[in-house]
Amino acid sequence: MNPTAPTQPRLLRIQEVASELGLTTRTIRYYEELGLLKPVARSEGDYRLFDPDDLERLRFIKGLRDDAGFSLAEIGQLLDDETVRTRNRARFRATADPAERRAIVADAIGRVDRQVASLRRKVERLEKMIDEAGDRRRHLESHLADIEAGREPADHDHGGTP
């Protein structure tokens, strides 16, 4: 029909995906086994074939694992939301009813919001830890100032009884 319109961007096999993302093939298969991922297709001879959406999803998983430090179980929770979101795109295209379409997209937004909330909670806890370190730092610096000024320790409080 139209030889210059590659609507199918080309599907990748597992090793190509793995080296592209810095994962091992075993890891990818394991994630599929856990239900975190389902490659879009299989070849004639049953080879797994991955499309760009699959790659995006794997990058998302890797980010949650490496950067956010989530367990694969927690990632599974977040991805249940993601999965529904992806499925919703199909459901979305399958209907023309504006009300239904609105509901699907609104639901998707809710899921993204929940993901963000989960990430934000983690950020908040980390920032609390940073603040505490800041307290320690200030404590040490005032100590340092005392020394530079030749002052006595003045027993910089350590959280003891008043």
Next chain:
Amino acid sequence: MNPTAPTQPRLLRIQEVASELGLTTRTIRYYEELGLLKPVARSEGDYRLFDPDDLERLRFIKGLRDDAGFSLAEIGQLLDDETVRTRNRARFRATADPAERRAIVADAIGRVDRQVASLRRKVERLEKMIDEAGDRRRHLESHLADIEAGREPADHDHGGTP
């Protein structure tokens, strides 16, 4: 000598520590086994005895584990710094030489800074993920607006070729 000055705040045994912090005794012993912790003393009959510093250290470990999602190995790295910091307090009290004291405190500040840097890197990665989620959210909302307005999908880009 002075019956109203309890300089030793009272040492706790492992079960008291565990229920105070929401850990198990097994976990605390395991952390000691890994070298993340060394209880300040042992009783006559070899019971582990913990002081407030030990508790603070355990809370720190728990925070890094639960909140920050660090592995115990990573926590070990951060705690090496912490350990030196604690030892430096003793070294600090042991000397009166201002130059040496200055060096000890300056070193301690460097260690705190490294801890903070490690935490900040993690926060930055998480915030990048939050931003990406924000992008997805905006994408969905413009979609929603199209629907509300009765517009056509306009093929909201999905990262394909131009």
Next chain:
DNA sequence: TCTAACCTTTACGTAAACGGCAATCTTCGC
């Protein structure tokens, strides 16, 4: 068409982070 490179499932192995016994002390209140 043949073969080297790649893939499949199956299955056993492992490091990390504990859980949960057993067998044996310690502590402490009555």
Next chain:
DNA sequence: GCGAAGATTGCCGTTTACGTAAAGGTTAGA
């Protein structure tokens, strides 16, 4: 000074997140 409650070390078991090897089928190029 005794008995229940709690602690000790030692050791085996478990879950998570993969590594790795075996035995065989698939793909693609010369």
